[in-house]
Amino acid sequence: MIGSHPEYSARPRAADIDMPHQPGSPQSHAVALVAHAHGCDDTIRIALSHHVAGRLTEAELMYKQILAVTPGHADALHLLGLVAHHSGNFDNAVDFIMAALERSPQALYYFNLGNVMTAHNRHAAAAECFRQAVVLQPDYVDAYNNLGNALRSLKEFHEALDVFCTVIDKQPDHAQAYNNLANVLLELDEIDAAIEAYRNAIALAPDLPEPRSNLLFALNYADSTSPQAYLxxxxxxxxxxxxxxxxxxxxxxxxxxxxxxxxxxxxxxxxxxxxxxxxxxxxxxxxxxxxxxxxxxxxxxxxxxxxxxxxxxxxxxxxxxxxxxxxxxxxxxxxxxxxxxxxxxxxxxxxxxxxxxxxxxxxxxxxxxxxxxxxxxxxxxxxxxxxxxxxxxxxxxxxxxxxxxxxxxxxFTPPADDVAPGAPPSADGQPVTFGYFGKLTKITDHVVAVWSEVLRALPSARLLLKSAQLDVESVRARIAERFRAHGIGLDRLILEGRSARAAYLATYRRVDVMLSPFPYPGGTTTAESVWMGVPVVCRRGDRFLSRIGESILGPLDLLEWVADDDASYVAQAVALATDTARLVALRGGLRDRLLASPLCxxxxxxxxxxxxxxxxxxxxxxxxxxxx
Missing domain, CATH: 3.40.50.11380 (Rossmann fold)
Incomplete structure (x- = not known):
């Protein structure tokens, strides 16, 4: 219900070279490349040993001593930037690493500058840094990996997929790339492919927690996952x-x-x-x-x-x-x-x-x-x-x-935005409009089949889907094709992407009845629907996750909206949508009912x-x- 799936990117804390790491992570690259560049330079070696051990004050002092003797010492500037980043000083971190790049444009420096940018939500700048790193070092798979994560953050999902596939081509046992590939596939509503990629990551790195954690989240979307298999x-x-x-x-x-x-x-x-x-x-x-x-x-x-x-x-x-x-x-x-x-x-x-x-x-x-x-x-x-x-x-x-x-x-915390419920669309002579505002990944093939049956029962009705995932053209095409396979054409669908909070809430005014998916129902969206005066049809499930909608409707004494099976779900949706007088009454009273309930x-x-x-x-x- 609450939240989206976790990200793993070697947790781009790669720049923090005192952090635990996996083989081939940026930390090991930092140590190897600096040591190689300086051979038997005892001062930098000792400073670096302090840094790796987490004695950052001692390391910082020695880096500054090196710079006092050699002001243009690129490695000392770079590593001083990492110390600044670890201390939370973004501006100094960028200045030091940029100074190192001016003196010696190395792939490692661009890589860690990208990590600093990532940590401070400068994803476009981070992507450019990682691109520069792979230009200088075309086999730098960790730079490709973090480039893919930056592109994912920028919602450039297809380019991110290409980048992760490049990593896997270059290093077929790169578990992190499989994990990150799965994250993007989940964004693109490719649940089965995502689960397969997570399992590949686990097989390659069984002691890595993140792919297992991501797999667990993804399994909640798959209606074939039993509670016992999940556990x-x-x-x-x-x-x-x-x-x-x-x-x-x-x-x-x-x-x-x-x-x-x-x-x-x-x-x-x-x-x-x-x-x-x-x-x-x-x-x-x-x-x-x-x-x-x-x-x-x-x-x-x-x-x-x-x-x-x-x-x-x-x-x-x-x-x-x-x-x-x-x-x-x-x-x-x-x-x-x-x-x-x-x-x-x-x-x-x-x-x-x-x-x-x-x-x-x-x-x-x-x-x-x-x-x-x-x-x-x-x-x-x-x-x-x-x-x-x-x-x-x-x-x-x-x-x-x-x-x-x-x-x-x-x-439930009532929204800070003052958006009135308005009248149901059908009361103004418009076609009945069903709605769902949430992750498309929750719309399983079973859900598509049941919702299509609802739409076939009311041939003039429409379904308004609103999700950030619908900002991606390929996702829009895929969801349209899935409904088309059940006889529901694009003319019956309204597909909309992300919007600001107030505009998002106002979209509920364009819906007569909300449809909650299953087995992963709407949680926040169920409460928001009631706030905006829109009834919600839910399906009773067999586990905590699938009972969240019921948990929200129960304290409101609205459990009649919770169906036991597909047939009663369809019947409930059609009955609500065709009872205009009831829709009007609900529009005027649901918010007060919610405010008076234990939920508020x-x-x-x-x-x-x-x-x-x-x-x-x-x-x-x-x-x-x-x-x-």
Whole structure:
């Protein structure tokens, strides 16, 4: 429901040469090339040894000493730029590396300048740097690999595919390239090909966590994946990251059982912004009781902070970036911050840092609200859900313990944009318009067949699909062809891409009834539909993920919109779309109904969440006292 799939690009933190790396990564290139260039230059060798060991202050001092003697020493300038980048000083990093390039235009320098640009969201500049690197060194596969990731960030998906195929041609065992190729295929709605590429990456590098994590996310789109098959893959991932970690079994926190201090709650996320995670967290953060909990953010990427970030950031007790920080070091930082409860708000979505949870930096660790299946990481103690998404039967699909919140496990934050619902299109004499606003990857072949049946039942009706993926012409052509195979021509489809938030919300006014896909339904879009007065037809599923729409509609007493099978789904959609009087009434009343429901009672939700965290800590204290 919440978020998009994770990215792996040798995590372009390649410029941080003190980070752990895979064979052939930019770190090993940096060491080998500098050492080769200088032979027995003891000063640069000693400085570099400090740098690789993480003694950056000593390394910086020695680089400056080298430059005092030889002001144009290109390697010292380049490496000083990497130190500046590690310290978060973007301008100095660029200046130093550019100065090195002026003196000696080397592929490695362009490569690491591209990594600096990538880390600061300058993807066009990064792509140009990587291009220069491969011009100077045509066999530089890591530069091609990171070029592909820069192109993906620029949404140049087909060019990115070509680049990753070039990497694989040059180095057939390049697991990272297969992983990144799969990421792009997923963007292009090629789910089966993406899963195959992820499996190729895993076969080539079985000890690399990222492809396994990406595969887990992708499997949620495939309706052929059983909960048991998913759990087996998740457990394999969990075993791997646990093997790579050294978990703590004691912590620095004082027991909070007497409630004399607030619990310290850490939230690990790359999505504290205008993103579904941000939308569901905003009101909860705003209504948290500082006498009971202190919220500490651990941001996993160098974000361009948007208006939502700016609204919630002051509400946190502290805000730290762990972007580019090794899992061991990030976990140590969290442990030293004396966190009582550490919340993973990503699961296997993009920018997750699940491997650091395997280090067990906090005595209690929880998965919420950014994922919808087991992470596979046994060091995460609980998954937060409710009675609908996390039934007794569903608990068996998790390695995490089940913890249920009253009413709902989500709290909806009404949009800041003041966009009125308007009248349903059919009430103004227009053809009935169904809609779906979300990832096209959720539209499986089964979904296309069922939605086509809905459209055949109402020959004048249309389907409005709105997704960022539809900005890509080949994706538009492919989705049109999939419906054409079921007798639904392009004249019955309205295909639209990304738009600004207010314009996006206004698009709901052009829809009579929203259709939620399955088994991966709309989450944020279901709540937004209700906010905009548009009914949503959902399909009941057999796991946490497929019950999210039901979890949102349940507290609104709208479970009649949740169908048990294909036939009732079609019948419900047609019945709603042809009852104009009901559509008009819903348009005028759904928003108030949502606001009056537990989904929008942020104050009570915050109390429920605080109670849950306190009870978790109390249970841990009891277990510790009893030796369990």
């Amino acid at each position: 087996a893959e998740a457990m394999a991932y969990g075993e791997l990251v646990t093997r790579l970690a050294k978990p703590w079994s004691s912590w620095l926190v004082d027991e909070p059982a007497d409630h004399r201090r607030p619990l310290r709650i850490g939230i690990v996320s790359g999505d504290l912004k205008m993103h579904p995670v941000g939308y569901f967290l905003e009101n909860v953060v705003r209504h948290a009781d500082p006498q009971r909990i202190e919220l500490i953010a651990y941001v996993t990427r160098n974000m361009l902070e948007d208006e939502l970030t700016q609204r919630i950031k002051p509400l946190f007790h502290a805000w730290h970036s762990i972007a580019g920080v090794a899992d061991r070091d990030a976990a140590s930082r969290i442990r030293n911050d004396r966190i009582d409860v550490l919340v993973d708000a990503s699961g296997h979505t993009r920018y997750n840092r699940l491997p650091l949870f395997a280090w067990k930096p906090a005595p209690v660790q929880v998965s919420w609200p950014g994922y919808f299946a087991s992470t596979g990481v046994r060091a995460i103690d609980y998954v937060l859900g409710d009675d609908i998404v996390l039934s007794e039967e569903e608990a068996a699909h998790f390695v995490e313990g089940a913890w249920r919140l009253p009413d709902s496990y989500l709290c 009672d942020a104050r009570q939700f915050a109390r429920n969440l605080e109670d849950a965290f306190a009870a978790m800590c109390g249970r841990r204290a009891q277990d510790a006292a009893s030796g369990r």
